[in-house]
């Protein structure tokens with residue numbers, strides 16, 4: 001019996017956990033023609049994976065194209081490395097992601113330059129990367145290679161973020177359909193996230209999904225931001241709110257404005273935003289360079305001051321009580337460090353963290369330090385005298401129950417591959433999918449295995465050590 005040739009897709013993920021998102025996909029046609037592409041090309045940010053940032057376990061010059069789900073550095077940070085090493089083809093993404101990529105990659109380059117003397121790529125590589133980007137509209141199916149079509153759908157994670165549908169068709173065979181969620185959120189404060197059209201939810205489909213919050217429920221989220229800020233202002237405390245520059249910062253600015261409108265913040269308070277990148281992104285929102293709905297475009301608090309190096313000292317010394325929104329979100333970098341130090345040591349004020357705090361960051365250290373104990377901030381040692389609080393209510397990832405609702409919408413789900421999240425979380429989420437969603441296979445993607453999806457067998461898991 002001769003073995004019948006078939007269309008198939010080989011796919012592997014380069015990342016094990018949360019950062020460094022990269023999928024390599026190789027399509028084999030029945031006539032043995034190959035098409036190779038990547039979905040995202042992120043920088044590893046966990047210290048233990050830093051060494052992996054230099055190399056790719058495939059030939060970048062053989063790639064036919066790249067797709068980008070959204071503009072976060074852990075999904076785009078290594079594109080300039082691929083370009084430097086010989087990737088010259090088109091990078092497809094949405095208009096807003098293209099705008100964000102230009103800013104995010106330039107910023108990332110500057111940070112790398114500050115931290116290391118052996119750079120992985122140059123500013124010219126960043127420029128070349130952006131010149132290779134072709135922006136495409138949402139909901140419009142385009143052909144990107146022979147027999148390969150892609151469609152981008154709105155995703156609430158951040159502006160520009162997309163769910164990407166890849167359809168691979170070979171004459172005489174059923175299509176192979178892959179849907180990449182990237183980082184996913186079912187809503188966004190600043191724009192509507194419509195349901196996927198029926199023609200998509202009815203496709204026989206393999207969904208490659210994230211699971212960042214695969215072990216937490218939306219009902220567990222505590223909404224404490226407004227109350228925490230309100231109580232601190234009753235005591236005329238200085239408040240520092242560290243925020244991620246894109247999306248989170250603008251959400252928290254909106255909340256402060258909402259509180260002003262409801263008279264929940266005394267008029268005497270100065271409101272400042274400090275952090276260059278955060279200010280750049282905020283301007284993209286207010287100038288409508290990113291797609292923002294009309295009814296929320298006016299979200300800046302009254303009297304908002306843009307603080308920078310030249311005004312920071314005078315701003316901090318002014319005895320008027322202040323609410324300062326500042327980057328970075330975990331407190332370790334940027335002006336956040338300076339403001340946190342000032343408010344905790346000199347003013348016994350409030351620091352309200354709004355994002356997930358990774359191990360080793362200043363935010364996490366403060367979380368683990370009891371009041372009146374010492375904390376090291378850079379070379380300084382201070383006594384924790386103020387109040388430190390935390391909220392995750394404005395996270396830009398869907399929770400496990402919301403992800404399950406999303407998966408339930410597909411009528412013809414062949415497989416779900418879980419690609420993004422801490423290892424234990426991915427396993428917990430797998431159990432939850434198996435219990436609640438009608439699907440034939442649920443697999444965990446990591447860098448030890450690759451997956452073969454074919455027109456004959458929906459999925460085959462092949463063990464292989466890539467790294």
Ligand SMILES: [Zn+2]
Nearest residue numbers: 070072157183
């Ligand atoms: Zn993201």
